[in-house]
Amino acid sequence: xxxxxDKKMLLAHIRHSFVTSDDTGMCELIMIKEDVEQEIENDHSxxxxxxxxxxxxxxxxxxxxxxxxxxxxxxxxPTLSRRPPLKNTSDMFxxxxxxxxxxxxxxQWEITPLELVDRSLFAPQPIRxxxxxxxxxxxxxxxxxKKKSNPFxxxxxxxxxxxxxxxxxxxxxxxxxxxDPLYPVEVTVLHTATIQDLVGVTFWKYYEEGRKPFYLxxxxxxxxxxxxxxxxxxxxxxxxQGDDYISKFGFKYLGIVERSNPDDxxxxxxxxxxxxxxxxxxxxxxxxxxxxxxxxxxxxxxxxVIRKRRLQIHGYELExxxxxxxxxxxxxxxxxxxxxxxxxxxxxxxxxxPSSSVEDDVDSPDVGTEVTSHLYTSFSVTMLHRMRSNTxxxxxxxxxxxxxxxxxxxxxxxxxxxxLKPMKYDINEISSVDILEEKPPNxxxxxxxxxxxxxxxxxxxxxxxxxxxxxVAKLKLIISDSPSSIKSKQK
Amino acid sequence: MDQGIVLVTGGYDxxxxxxxxxxxxxxxxxxxxxxxxxQLAITxxxxxxxxxxxxxxxxxDIKSSxxxxxxxxxxxxxxxxxxxxxxNGQFMYSGGEDCMARIWDLRGSNQQCQRLFQxxxxxxxxxxxxxxxxxxxxxxxxxxxxxxxxxxYNEQLIPEPEVSIHSVHIDPDGAYLAAVNSKGIxxxxxxxxxxxxxPITLTPRTKTASHKKYALKCVFSPDSxxxxxxxxDGTCKVWSTADFSLRNTLKREADKWVWDCAFSCDSQYxxxxxxxxxxxxxxxxxxxxxxxxxxxxxxxxxxxxxxRQ
Numbered sequence: 001x002x003x004x005x006d007k008k009m010l011l012a013h014i015r016h017s018f019v020t021s022d023d024t025g026m027c028e029l030i031m032i033k034e035d036v037e038q039e040i041e042n043d044h045s046x047x048x049x050x051x052x053x054x055x056x057x058x059x060x061x062x063x064x065x066x067x068x069x070x071x072x073x074x075x076x077x078p079t080l081s082r083r084p085p086l087k088n089t090s091d092m093f094x095x096x097x098x099x100x101x102x103x104x105x106x107x108q109w110e111i112t113p114l115e116l117v118d119r120s121l122f123a124p125q126p127i128r129x130x131x132x133x134x135x136x137x138x139x140x141x142x143x144x145x146k147k148k149s150n151p152f153x154x155x156x157x158x159x160x161x162x163x164x165x166x167x168x169x170x171x172x173x174x175x176x177x178x179x180d181p182l183y184p185v186e187v188t189v190l191h192t193a194t195i196q197d198l199v200g201v202t203f204w205k206y207y208e209e210g211r212k213p214f215y216l217x218x219x220x221x222x223x224x225x226x227x228x229x230x231x232x233x234x235x236x237x238x239x240x241q242g243d244d245y246i247s248k249f250g251f252k253y254l255g256i257v258e259r260s261n262p263d264d265x266x267x268x269x270x271x272x273x274x275x276x277x278x279x280x281x282x283x284x285x286x287x288x289x290x291x292x293x294x295x296x297x298x299x300x301x302x303x304x305v306i307r308k309r310r311l312q313i314h315g316y317e318l319e320x321x322x323x324x325x326x327x328x329x330x331x332x333x334x335x336x337x338x339x340x341x342x343x344x345x346x347x348x349x350x351x352x353x354p355s356s357s358v359e360d361d362v363d364s365p366d367v368g369t370e371v372t373s374h375l376y377t378s379f380s381v382t383m384l385h386r387m388r389s390n391t392x393x394x395x396x397x398x399x400x401x402x403x404x405x406x407x408x409x410x411x412x413x414x415x416x417x418x419x420l421k422p423m424k425y426d427i428n429e430i431s432s433v434d435i436l437e438e439k440p441p442n443x444x445x446x447x448x449x450x451x452x453x454x455x456x457x458x459x460x461x462x463x464x465x466x467x468x469x470x471x472v473a474k475l476k477l478i479i480s481d482s483p484s485s486i487k488s489k490q491k
Numbered sequence: 492m493d494q495g496i497v498l499v500t501g502g503y504d505x506x507x508x509x510x511x512x513x514x515x516x517x518x519x520x521x522x523x524x525x526x527x528x529x530q531l532a533i534t535x536x537x538x539x540x541x542x543x544x545x546x547x548x549x550x551x552d553i554k555s556s557x558x559x560x561x562x563x564x565x566x567x568x569x570x571x572x573x574x575x576x577x578x579n580g581q582f583m584y585s586g587g588e589d590c591m592a593r594i595w596d597l598r599g600s601n602q603q604c605q606r607l608f609q610x611x612x613x614x615x616x617x618x619x620x621x622x623x624x625x626x627x628x629x630x631x632x633x634x635x636x637x638x639x640x641x642x643x644y645n646e647q648l649i650p651e652p653e654v655s656i657h658s659v660h661i662d663p664d665g666a667y668l669a670a671v672n673s674k675g676i677x678x679x680x681x682x683x684x685x686x687x688x689x690p691i692t693l694t695p696r697t698k699t700a701s702h703k704k705y706a707l708k709c710v711f712s713p714d715s716x717x718x719x720x721x722x723x724d725g726t727c728k729v730w731s732t733a734d735f736s737l738r739n740t741l742k743r744e745a746d747k748w749v750w751d752c753a754f755s756c757d758s759q760y761x762x763x764x765x766x767x768x769x770x771x772x773x774x775x776x777x778x779x780x781x782x783x784x785x786x787x788x789x790x791x792x793x794x795x796x797x798x799r800q
Contacts, residue, residue: 062760064690099571103559104559104561104562105561105562106563106564107562107563108565109565109567109605110566111605111607112596112602112603112604112605112606117604117606118603119640120638122623122624122641124571124622124623124624124641124684125621125624127663127665128578129623129800130713130714130715131661131800133756133757133800135759135760136495136496136798137496137513137757137760137798138755138757140513141512141782143513144513320649
């Protein structure tokens, strides 16, 4: 231990230790620093050490310390890694392959000298009669043909039930057109299957389970969509592409809906136990909600839609799809509505809870606090074009910044369709807003705009009557409040 | 399979595939590295499968899941084109492009009795007479060699010089020898033997232009009532051995080479292997396939089937 203040001794020790016990890589650093020894030699303090100690070191040196350092056994790794190098995996595999290959016995051709050939082994033998009897293949085929009565038999090859999780995925499939849409089909599908094959396997499994069959069109008529664990199909999310491999998706719950015309799912087809309520959204799309209870309050349906869409709890109302503009009393029951198709709309009145505002909205939909409000409000309206098809836009009115924003919701289709750009107009540019004509239940209103160049431009919109009234009233209010030189010019 | 059915295919994609014949599912794939599969054969005890490959014959255990062969037979310099077994499983015969027909002794490690038969052209096909004493060798020069193993006497038949013989087969009753060549012609000889020790004699029976293109394979059915021939014209034709008249033509729309075929033991079904990567199962009386075996990525050139009880 006394030698631990001897630098050369330490250096020798480190060099020895490197071979067996260095996990940190520090020894390695010292090892490759070749001039360490020279530094020690030049160190004055070291030179002052007793002659006896130096002699002891020199003896030890003779015993191969330096030789050891230069030994081929000691080789610094080029990376100076802080951990000993791992056994290379590919080397391991090579060893395993060699082991495997060593089990293969090789037989080299050797010819036996003709005189040593025992020809009696090749003496003619009586021809054995051919065994008669049916082939087991025939029976197997017959059994298989029975199974083939399933119209989706050809998809059964993608059934991955016996293949383990490494090569297959498990899904719970909700069939919206089945008699029992909330009772999913559990399928295990090979990774090699596409989304369309998944539909095939699901239908195959459905028949195999002996569940009540329903009329099915070809596989192509159905789309796979993402579903919730309670069987609600998210129809507002895009369908999964039919030719994508299922291994691409990580969803566990999926729904199958008829692609061509989703309205084909007739309510009377569903047993009385379930009611399928459809709630449409203002910007397109709809959600289906299955109601298993006899009757529920409309507030429950609203709550479920809001939960499903992860919307804010307040600020939304339900309307009947065929009579827009009239909010439904949320305390009324589903059965009293006489329909199962509803529309989810924004209740633009800020600060009011939906339940308390219901009565007001139904009674006087055209007068609301949002008209006088200074908060930003937006309305879903249709922008009318003379030469082109009409476009759904979001008309936003921002009283604080004194401007009107037009945000297209859908792109124009058809000949000469130029994409509609979002537009922002200063309130000062707008000279008047008026209702042009009534097209019950809608109304057409016009915003007259005086451009900076001095030309007059009209923009026509169509919206439900009550919304039109709100927009016109609100805009008029803002215009009247705004001191505008343009307006005075117009006058 | 529990019923003792083995169906294996191999081809140019360097893999061997085992199939469930009744539902078309591939349950095992073995890589066949460095070589295409020229021919497949199953040992009589259905324990092993052999593949004729380039310079090698590889023997695989059918029951195990191991992907490497149990035995590799070496010593050939070129492609091995033909392989088969004696009924007792003690000997294996092989023929190859090195113009040699060989008999391998499988009885033990000593290889006491291995025999060689040299011909002047690459060997295309071989078959063993059901009496286990005569080997038929077809070669590229269009010669059919009849090699009597007991006496080592051999004779040659040349149905048409320089027209390559692609397949030879003797029916299980030992009554006929069939051979097909590059011109699509099928030759049939009647085989007779005056006694068990006498060499067999061949008498020409029929010569039929069975196919328009190369004929690739001829196989008699186990009950000797049918002869199937396959061809590059995309057909497999089934002939009745009673009068060698055409009984059925098995054809798909795709005009792909049909390389190989195999009968079921009841002679009712026939498997075909084709260049369109698909093997098919047919009933001999029907004109459309009953099952299809899809999974190979290149042409299937060889098929082996055994359901013998």
